[in-house]
Amino acid sequence: MVALGPWLPLAWLLSAAGALPRPQPGPRDEVLAAALRRLREVFDIEELPPDVLPRKKPPQFMVDLFNKVADANGITRAPGLLQGDVVRSFEDRVHVDRYHFYFDISAMEKGEQMLKAEFRVFKLKRTRVSRPADTKHFCRVEVYELLESGSEPHKKHLIASRLLSLYTEGWEVFNVTQTVSKWVGNSSSNHGFLITTTHVFNSRTEHNLVKFAKSQDALQESRNALLVLFTNSNKRRSSSFVPSSTKPEMNPAETDASHALRETQITESSNESMSRRRRSAAVPSTASQVTTCHRRELYVDFRAIGWSGWIIYPSGYNAFYCRGTCLFPLGENLNATNHATVQSIVHTLKLSQDVSTPCCVPDELKSLNLLYFDDKENVVLKNYKDMVATRCGCH
Template identity: 60%
Template structure:
C-alpha cells in the first residue's frame, strides 16, 4: 500500500473517530497517529494480509463459479452458513496467463504460501462447440481429451506427462473440470518446475484421425473472456504458522498515565474500521457505568465493520461489511441462567458483592460463542481469493 493511500486511510480514521485533521500534528497528534497506524497494522493481522493490493479493481469481475461458491458457504453479510461447506479454509482462482497458444495454459502459483496445505487443485476449461462440421454422419460423436503437464516449454513442447483423459461429446459446449492436485502440489513445493498444461483433443472420422479440431476458450491480453481457463486451489492455510506482526518503522509507545490528553485516545479495539455501534452513537468506552446509566444485563449489541469506509472496498468483493456484534452490560449478582456464567464468575460476583476483597471487580461480559465469516477479495496479482476467518462474529455473550 502506497504512502498516499496510507495518508488517506489515516485521515479517514481520524475523521471517523471525531478527531480534527490537525490532530496528527504535535506531540499528542503524533501519539494519535502512531495509535492509528498501529490499529491499521493490527487490522491487517486480523485478516492475515501482509500487504494490501496496490490498486483498486472496480473494472474486474470475479469468476461466476467463485461468486456461486461464496453464496453457497456464506450469507450476504459473509457469515458462514455451516461448517464443512468449504473444502479447506481458502480457495484461489488463478486465471490463465498465456494469450498465444490455443492449447497451452499457464498459471502463476507464486501467491501460494509454503504454510498452506494443498487439498485439491482443479483445472477448469470451457469447451467450445464446433460449428459447421461437414458430413456429421461420418464423425464419431465423442472425442478424446487429454491433459498433460508440460516438462520442457518450447515452441513445440515435446516432453510432457499425461495427467488426465476423458471422452467428451463433439457437439456440446460447457465447463470441464480436471483434477490436477498431485501436479500442482509438486509445483507449490518447487515453483521452478511449473511449465503449465497442454490440452489435446483427438477424434476419428471415417477415414482419418483429426487432432485439436475442437478448442477450449482462451482470453486475449487486452480482452477478458468470462470463459477463460482457471486453476482453482483449495488449501488449508495454517494461520498460526504464518501469523506474525507486520514490521513497523517505530514501536508504538502508549502515553504516560499523567498525560491529560491521553484520556481522549481511542482504545485499540475501537479503532477497527468505521464501526457503527447501535447505528446512531459514536464508539465509546463501555467498560464502566456511571450512576446515571441504567443497569443493563450482559447482552449482544450492534457492531458493524464497513469495508468501504476504511478504503478496502476496491479489492474486497464480498461482503460490503459484516455484523461483528460485541458484548456489553453488567454481570451483577445474582447471575441468572441467561448470562451463562461460569462457576468462577459466580464466585467472583459473590466476593465482589459482599466486598470480601477491594481488588475483586465484577465478572466481565464477553462473547462465549463466536462464528466465522467468509470474505472474497482480489489479491495483488488480481487473483480472486475466498477465505474463511474463524472467531469473527460474537454470537452470544456470557459472564466470565
C-alpha cells in the same frame, strides 16, 4: 507505508495538494498506522494490494463459491462447507496458443498447505457438420503437464483423459493436485498444461476439433480457464477469548491504537434510541435498571478503512460486541459458566476484596469470509475464524 485514507487530518490532505507545507507525522498518525498494522495482522495480510485496482470482473466460479459458503455479509452459513480456509483462483496467462494454459501461482504464501487443485476449462460447442450416420459424436480429451517450455514437439506427461461429446459445451474440471503440489515445491517446473483432442473417423485421426474458451476471446471472458487451489493457511492463529479480568496488560501504545481504531474505523450502533438514553440518564439508576450483559452492534466498514478498492465482498460486516453487567443472581439468559456464578456470589458477599464481577464476553463466535483481489489481481476467498460475536455470556 499504509495509506490512512479518510482518517488523515485536513492539513495532510491540503499539503498533498500543495496548499500547505507537508507536516511531520504526529502521535495520532502513528497510533492510526499502528492500528492498521494490527488490523492487517487480524486479516493475515502481509502486503496490501494497491488502493485502486483495475476492477475486472471476478470469475463467476469464485462469486458462486462465496455465495455458497457465506451470506451477503460474509458470515459463514455452516462450518465445513469450504475445503480448507483459503481458495485461490488463477487465470490463464497464455493468449496465443489455444491449447496451452499457464498459471502463475507465485502468489501462494509460504507455509500454505495444499489440499486440492482443480484445472477448470470451458469446452465450446462444436458446430454440427453433415457426416454419415456412423459418425462418432465423442472425442477424447487429454490433459498433459508440460515438462519444458519453448519446444516442439512438447515433452509432456499425461495427467487426465476422458471422452467428451463434440456437440455440447460446459465446464470441464480436472484434478491436478499432484502436479500443482510439485510446482509449489519447485516453481521452475511449472510450464503449464497442454490439452489435446482427438477424434477417430473412418480410421482417420483428426486432432483439435474441439475449442476451449481463452482469455483473448472478449465474448468468452467469463469462461476463462482457471486453476483453483484449496489450501490451509498455517498462519491462522487460535483466537480463544481472554476475559478482561485475566487479560495481560497492554502497553500505552497498544491501548491508544485500540481506542483510535474503535473511534475512527468502526461505527458503533446502540440498540437504544437517544431519547431513551436521555430518559434513563434523568432517572436515578437502581439495580433493576442496570443494563445486563447483552450483544450490541459493531460495524466494520471496509470503505472507511480504505480497503474497498480490492475487497469484492462484503463491503463491511457487523462484528458485534458484548457489553453490560454480570450481577448476582445470574439469570439463565446470561449463559453464565459455573465459575462465573461462583465468582459473582463471592463478589456479592464480599468474601474477597480482590474479586470483581464476571465479565460480559462473547461465548459463541462465527467465522467471516472475504472475497478479494490479491496484489497480482488473482481472486482469493479466505475464511477467518472467530470474527463475529453471535452470543454473549458472563464468564
